[in-house]
Amino acid sequence: MNWPDFVLATIFVPLIAFIVSTWVPGIMRKIQARIQQRIGPPVLMPGFWAVLKFMYKERIKPVSPLPRLFHSIPLIGIVLMFFIILLTNPEWDGVLGLTTLVALAGLIKVEETLYIVMGNLSDNIMSVRMPYPDLVSGSVMKAKVRRNFEKISVTRAFKLITVGSFPLYLGLFVPAVVAGSIGIMSIAKYQGFEIADFTLRGMYEMNPLILTVPGFIGAIAYFAGYLVILNEYPFSIMHTKADVIEGPTMEYASVSRAGYYLMREITMFVMSSVFVTLYFGIPPTLNLAMVPHIILAMILPVLAAIASAFSPVLTFRQVYPLSLGFSALGVIGVIVAIL
Amino acid sequence: MREMFVFMIKGAYDNISRILFATGRKTSIPMRNKILSGQVTYPQVVNDDSCIGCGACANICPVDAITMVDMEEPVRITEEYVKERRPVFDPMKCMYCFQCHDSCPIFAFYGKPSAIHPRHVGDSKVNLKELLQRPIVIKDKKEFEEVMNLLDEKAKKLLEGGI
Amino acid sequence: MMLKETSRKNAVHIMLVYTGGCNGCDIEVVNAVLSPFYDLEQYKVMLTWNPREADILAVTGPVTKKIAPALKEIYDAIPEPKLVAAIGACATVGGPYANLGGDLGSSDQIIGGVEKVIPVDAKLPGCPPRPEDILQVVASVIPLLAEKR
Amino acid sequence: MADTDRKDRAEYEVPLGIVHSALLEPFRTRLFVDDETVVDAEITYDSAHRGIERIMEGMPVQKGLIITERICGICSHIHLWNGTRMVEQGLGIEVPQRAHHIRVIGNELERIHSHLLFLGHAFEILGHETFSMRCFMLREPVQNILFFLSGNRVHYTISVIGGIRPRADIDKEKRRTLLGMLNSLEEGCKNFANRALKDSLIVSRIKEIGYLSKDDAVKYGALGPNLRASGVCEDVRTRVSEYSNFDFDIIVYDGGAVLDRVACRVFEVLESIKIIRQALETLPDEEPMNVDFEIGEMGFSTSYNEAARGEIYDSCALDESGRIKNYINRTPSMSSISAMEVSCIGDHLTDASLIIASCDPCLTCTNRITVVDENKGREYVLGPDEIRSMTRRRRI
Numbered sequence A: 001m002n003w004p005d006f007v008l009a010t011i012f013v014p015l016i017a018f019i020v021s022t023w024v025p026g027i028m029r030k031i032q033a034r035i036q037q038r039i040g041p042p043v044l045m046p047g048f049w050a051v052l053k054f055m056y057k058e059r060i061k062p063v064s065p066l067p068r069l070f071h072s073i074p075l076i077g078i079v080l081m082f083f084i085i086l087l088t089n090p091e092w093d094g095v096l097g098l099t100t101l102v103a104l105a106g107l108i109k110v111e112e113t114l115y116i117v118m119g120n121l122s123d124n125i126m127s128v129r130m131p132y133p134d135l136v137s138g139s140v141m142k143a144k145v146r147r148n149f150e151k152i153s154v155t156r157a158f159k160l161i162t163v164g165s166f167p168l169y170l171g172l173f174v175p176a177v178v179a180g181s182i183g184i185m186s187i188a189k190y191q192g193f194e195i196a197d198f199t200l201r202g203m204y205e206m207n208p209l210i211l212t213v214p215g216f217i218g219a220i221a222y223f224a225g226y227l228v229i230l231n232e233y234p235f236s237i238m239h240t241k242a243d244v245i246e247g248p249t250m251e252y253a254s255v256s257r258a259g260y261y262l263m264r265e266i267t268m269f270v271m272s273s274v275f276v277t278l279y280f281g282i283p284p285t286l287n288l289a290m291v292p293h294i295i296l297a298m299i300l301p302v303l304a305a306i307a308s309a310f311s312p313v314l315t316f317r318q319v320y321p322l323s324l325g326f327s328a329l330g331v332i333g334v335i336v337a338i339l
Numbered sequence B: 001m002r003e004m005f006v007f008m009i010k011g012a013y014d015n016i017s018r019i020l021f022a023t024g025r026k027t028s029i030p031m032r033n034k035i036l037s038g039q040v041t042y043p044q045v046v047n048d049d050s051c052i053g054c055g056a057c058a059n060i061c062p063v064d065a066i067t068m069v070d071m072e073e074p075v076r077i078t079e080e081y082v083k084e085r086r087p088v089f090d091p092m093k094c095m096y097c098f099q100c101h102d103s104c105p106i107f108a109f110y111g112k113p114s115a116i117h118p119r120h121v122g123d124s125k126v127n128l129k130e131l132l133q134r135p136i137v138i139k140d141k142k143e144f145e146e147v148m149n150l151l152d153e154k155a156k157k158l159l160e161g162g163i
Numbered sequence C: 001m002m003l004k005e006t007s008r009k010n011a012v013h014i015m016l017v018y019t020g021g022c023n024g025c026d027i028e029v030v031n032a033v034l035s036p037f038y039d040l041e042q043y044k045v046m047l048t049w050n051p052r053e054a055d056i057l058a059v060t061g062p063v064t065k066k067i068a069p070a071l072k073e074i075y076d077a078i079p080e081p082k083l084v085a086a087i088g089a090c091a092t093v094g095g096p097y098a099n100l101g102g103d104l105g106s107s108d109q110i111i112g113g114v115e116k117v118i119p120v121d122a123k124l125p126g127c128p129p130r131p132e133d134i135l136q137v138v139a140s141v142i143p144l145l146a147e148k149r
Numbered sequence D: 001m002a003d004t005d006r007k008d009r010a011e012y013e014v015p016l017g018i019v020h021s022a023l024l025e026p027f028r029t030r031l032f033v034d035d036e037t038v039v040d041a042e043i044t045y046d047s048a049h050r051g052i053e054r055i056m057e058g059m060p061v062q063k064g065l066i067i068t069e070r071i072c073g074i075c076s077h078i079h080l081w082n083g084t085r086m087v088e089q090g091l092g093i094e095v096p097q098r099a100h101h102i103r104v105i106g107n108e109l110e111r112i113h114s115h116l117l118f119l120g121h122a123f124e125i126l127g128h129e130t131f132s133m134r135c136f137m138l139r140e141p142v143q144n145i146l147f148f149l150s151g152n153r154v155h156y157t158i159s160v161i162g163g164i165r166p167r168a169d170i171d172k173e174k175r176r177t178l179l180g181m182l183n184s185l186e187e188g189c190k191n192f193a194n195r196a197l198k199d200s201l202i203v204s205r206i207k208e209i210g211y212l213s214k215d216d217a218v219k220y221g222a223l224g225p226n227l228r229a230s231g232v233c234e235d236v237r238t239r240v241s242e243y244s245n246f247d248f249d250i251i252v253y254d255g256g257a258v259l260d261r262v263a264c265r266v267f268e269v270l271e272s273i274k275i276i277r278q279a280l281e282t283l284p285d286e287e288p289m290n291v292d293f294e295i296g297e298m299g300f301s302t303s304y305n306e307a308a309r310g311e312i313y314d315s316c317a318l319d320e321s322g323r324i325k326n327y328i329n330r331t332p333s334m335s336s337i338s339a340m341e342v343s344c345i346g347d348h349l350t351d352a353s354l355i356i357a358s359c360d361p362c363l364t365c366t367n368r369i370t371v372v373d374e375n376k377g378r379e380y381v382l383g384p385d386e387i388r389s390m391t392r393r394r395r396i
């Protein structure tokens, strides 16, 4: 291992990811706005200025049984994402034997469960706490418990994660099968990536996985999983704006809201970056490869923006069959890869 | 099937050009410019040039949003008519029912753009002098008789000549 | 600090609360947000339904007695700096429901203008105001937001 | 809404509102849920109560009628029209045919913009922002037409006792412009209907949920498109003399699901355009207003009409000096609430707000039954059973 490179990469790769990711929501919003035939917000607004603005807002104690834990969840999410991007980094190859898809999947799983914790810790004002005297009036039915919608979000997030993230894991799995290894770097190398002599010209000679049949199928499955883990439309079942249930993130205010925004942005970018590493064979690293990496990493958010502009929020009635379908696709991908 | 395919290709083409070149944008650019330069203001409500100061609008307003104030310098519009008051409109009280607009004689009698409109009075200029001296034409015989009954003897004599 | 003001001017979240008006103002506000013809987002203003996220609270309608506590609670939930825009005749003074009664007295079911419940920073008359008026008033209060502490 | 045997099955309750993104308007929804299935729903809608009927008490009728329009910003024209119509009928005031035509045009334009607003709202709840915006874009020209016609986008104040306000009269030039605007509106609506109702994702989301059977629709007092989407062919316009000159179809769907309610409204828009076109083409050439009447004592008079959401009813009496006594206004949403509650039952929690939205809730007009018990010093709202018994459908 090359220590200076290692340290530099450990500091700068996440930093670059961090900076780039502040553009992602703005780009997505702009694309949607263009589809909707309007001007839309400036590109930096939703991801960068909004975050900064929240930093300068008054700090409020959230209504939550464990405010400290509640506040620190976004931070945990961000740290997790930093680790994920480091694991896909060539300089980290072989560190503690962690740079495998298994470790990656584990971290993603933790990220998913954060939403569940969030929901359980929040109690926003739009529901039970709304000052409204309706207990005296009444339906014939008296329910035992009054629940706010975060709690239901939690149940749904749980279900969504169990069924909905299959495609993602299958999408992670396909490259491993094709490359015959679960080491992230060996997958990249299988596609022709060489950290030492990476040139833009050299990119033409690589054989990215996405151009093969199993790779393509796997990429589709991965994309579906990407939408699920981001809770992006159409899979935003646990926190849609206009659904009965608004998400568990409603109590985040000021700095922690900024944290939540950042966590979302960086998840968008990092999950897409993982995709580029696995399917294009170009990992994020501190040389020329970073440029095509970042450009390619915009593909998934752009596709996500287009997909969400043209689909309604799906409920479990559609999510089950759809995610089954995508999982089946993933399985097909795996089978094709084995053949 | 083929139709569906053509439809999809066309839709894809439309949307890609929307994304890349912002074609088919519906947002109003003139309005954007106006708003960014802070030019959208409450429209002028009373067109003082065409108002004759009769007070009908203040009378009819159901929420007393219009008050008539005495003018410092009364305006002589015609030989016989001097405008002494003008209406002042309070946007905060108004409920935009347009009673004032509909009952303003400039609109109701002469069919010209009303001197008062809580939204857009525009810049309709009316030559009041001409307008007020224009003879009012009463076509209906019955109506004419009604008007005659309202007038006093002296005025009746003047109008005796018929319509 | 410069960064603070710039960030506040460049990203604004607006929340709507309908306090029992006739829907007219509500729809015009929604129109200003959702209709691509008006497109509120181009002025760096995003719609939100969450008081924790909001900077500007747009209130429409005369505050009815039933909804006043909720309005107050929502206002309290917004972190500083925050602004309130009263949109429409109802929100400014109670509108036709308070005025039209005239000698008969206004409705005793409403509290009246929004200022009677929470402090108001901008008022927009009209029944209802046109969407462009709404856009203008929102655009014109944004600098106030930046000036706040 | 619950039968007694369902009583124990509610596991928990999810209260929403009175301010919530899914509701838009200030009303409280309580969903009683059993393992994510809604077993009962309760909609409480007293937060917009402004006591309008009370304000009107004792006002001179011309002045009082202005505020009927302020009952609601969606049904604004029909309230004023129905109010004036009621007074005209009660006092036997003659109204020129031209005024009738223009009032009908106003009402149909209102129906179009209301239905498009419904679609916009429904798509917003579906999470389909793009289509929601397309609906609002379609609606914009309608608002422009109304502005062009009357000078206000929401409260047009067209009708007045005896006819229409001269401001809203349609001269030759306006007529030509209107016809042109209608053509492009029709094309836009057709294209959009084609696109939206063929989108398989959208259809999969709205079909087979929110089922309201024909019997329930009648029993719980659904009105207008909600009733027609459940297979009942009923439209007050067929009995309103002003409409007798026009030829239009009543759109009826049998499904009773959200899809049917959406489709019903989409196609009603096209029918409305048809009516407006006929009314414009046969516009009689005469004075639009009759001023030859006197307002005096009037016995109890009533009037029914079809608003965008169904039957609307107004009644009042006048005293000797023409002041209002006992104004009563019953709006369509008032009656449809119970049906909204029923149609949620048995569906998944996620769909509940969509289902409620698909019945087009708009409750600003609806709040009236807050009972103040002075002896006990408390205020409460009548329960659904009482409300239901008050809103039970009048069979005609």
Ligand code: SF4
Residues within 6 Å of the ligand: B054, B056, B059, B103
């Ligand atoms: S003309 Fe009409 S408005 Fe004018 S003073 Fe006479 S009654 Fe009043």
Ligand code: SF4
Residues within 6 Å of the ligand: B060, B061, B062, B063, B064, B065, B066, B089, B093, B094, B095, B096, B097, B098, B099, B100, B101, B118
């Ligand atoms: S529009 Fe306003 S000023 Fe005019 S009569 Fe009505 S309330 Fe009064």
Ligand code: SF4
Residues within 6 Å of the ligand: B046, B050, B051, B052, B053, B054, B055, B056, B057, B058, B086, B087, B100, B103, B104, B105, B106, B115, B116
């Ligand atoms: S009614 Fe018309 S002319 Fe008379 S005071 Fe009012 S605005 Fe002036």
Ligand code: SF4
Residues within 6 Å of the ligand: C021, C022, C023, C024, C025, C026, C060, C061, C062, C087, C088, C089, C090, C091, C095, C096, C126, C127, C128, C129, D070, D073, D154
């Ligand atoms: S100001 Fe007018 S349009 Fe707005 S809510 Fe009040 S009555 Fe309705």
Ligand code: SF4
Residues within 6 Å of the ligand: D048, D049, D050, D051, D052, D053, D054, D071, D329, D364, D365, D366, D367, D368
């Ligand atoms: S029922 Fe409707 S119109 Fe009557 S007072 Fe209540 S809100 Fe006003």
Ligand code: SF4
Residues within 6 Å of the ligand: D051, D052, D053, D054, D368, D369, D370
């Ligand atoms: S319920 Fe009571 S307060 Fe409400 S409109 Fe009727 S009489 Fe007035």
Ligand code: SF4
Residues within 6 Å of the ligand: C023, D071, D072, D073, D074, D075, D076, D307, D309, D331, D332, D333, D334, D361, D362, D363, D364, D365, D366
């Ligand atoms: S039903 Fe009531 S709230 Fe709905 S549009 Fe009609 S009048 Fe307005």
Ligand code: SF4
Residues within 6 Å of the ligand: none
């Ligand atoms: S229930 Fe019947 S009798 Fe009683 S007020 Fe209503 S319509 Fe009249």
